[in-house]
Amino acid sequence: GAGVSQSPSNKVTEKGKDVELRCDPISGHTALYWYRQSLGQGLEFLIYFQGNSAPDKSGLPSDRFSAERTGGSVSTLTIQRTQQEDSAVYLCASSTWTRDIYGYTFGSGTRLTVV
Amino acid sequence: AQTVTQSQPEMSVQEAETVTLSCTYDTSESDYYLFWYKQPPSRQMILVIRQEAYKQQNATENRFSVNFQKAAKSFSLKISDSQLGDAAMYFCAYRSATGANSKLTFGKGITLSVRP
Numbered sequence: 610g611a612g613v614s615q616s617p618s619n620k621v622t623e624k625g626k627d628v629e630l631r632c633d634p635i636s637g638h639t640a641l642y643w644y645r646q647s648l649g650q651g652l653e654f655l656i657y658f659q660g661n662s663a664p665d666k667s668g669l670p671s672d673r674f675s676a677e678r679t680g681g682s683v684s685t686l687t688i689q690r691t692q693q694e695d696s697a698v699y700l701c702a703s704s705t706w707t708r709d710i711y712g713y714t715f716g717s718g719t720r721l722t723v724v
Numbered sequence: 725a726q727t728v729t730q731s732q733p734e735m736s737v738q739e740a741e742t743v744t745l746s747c748t749y750d751t752s753e754s755d756y757y758l759f760w761y762k763q764p765p766s767r768q769m770i771l772v773i774r775q776e777a778y779k780q781q782n783a784t785e786n787r788f789s790v791n792f793q794k795a796a797k798s799f800s801l802k803i804s805d806s807q808l809g810d811a812a813m814y815f816c817a818y819r820s821a822t823g824a825n826s827k828l829t830f831g832k833g834i835t836l837s838v839r840p
Contacts, residue, residue, distance in 0.1 A: 651832040652815065654828070702769070704826070715769035718767040
């Protein structure tokens with residue numbers, strides 16, 4: 610597609626439920642990143658995928674968070690047993706390669722609200 | 725680990741005036757990139773300007789320019805002739821130029837309002 614697409618745009622879920630957030634990167638972009646933006650905070654790195662390499666999961670805050678990227682394209686971020694502190698905007702970004710000095714192209718994010 | 729600090733949570737500027745947004749960072753690396761991103765209410769992060777650390781010349785993009793002080797680890801953004809459309813959150817970000825992982829490290833952002 611022309612840009613990075615994320616769905617859903619907004620998600621309200623009950624505490625304890627599982628949620629899946631989807632990111633569809635720009636076609637041909639091999640690098641994909643997930644970030645979390647909590648209210649009043651900057652963007653917090655969660656996970657990074659590059660081609661067929663093992664993902665860098667160093668930013669995932671707990672084992673309730675996981676992500677996969679199928680076929681080197683679409684990625685899904687899963688949060689199990691959601692908690693209120695998981696409420697945030699989850700942003701996805703992609704780039705052509707790891708050393709792309711022009712930075713990333715971001716999606717518009719998914720706003721997750723846990724009630 | 726690298727850190728990025730934006731100490732001003734909010735700023736306001738009169739339309740057509742100039743405003744400077746501050747950013748400092750901490751790193752032990754010598755080769756890196758610095759970025760300013762704009763986030764309007766649509767939430768999509770938009771790259772405003774970037775600077776390679778090895779370049780002494782400050783980057784400029786139309787009305788946007790930076791003051792890059794490598795020794796002081798300072799990277800401020802100057803917006804000239806401010807427009808109503810400049811109102812947004814602005815994030816300063818750092819990225820290492822070495823290593824396999826090119827993740828960005830962001831500051832907490834600053835909310836810029838533009839008064840008509």
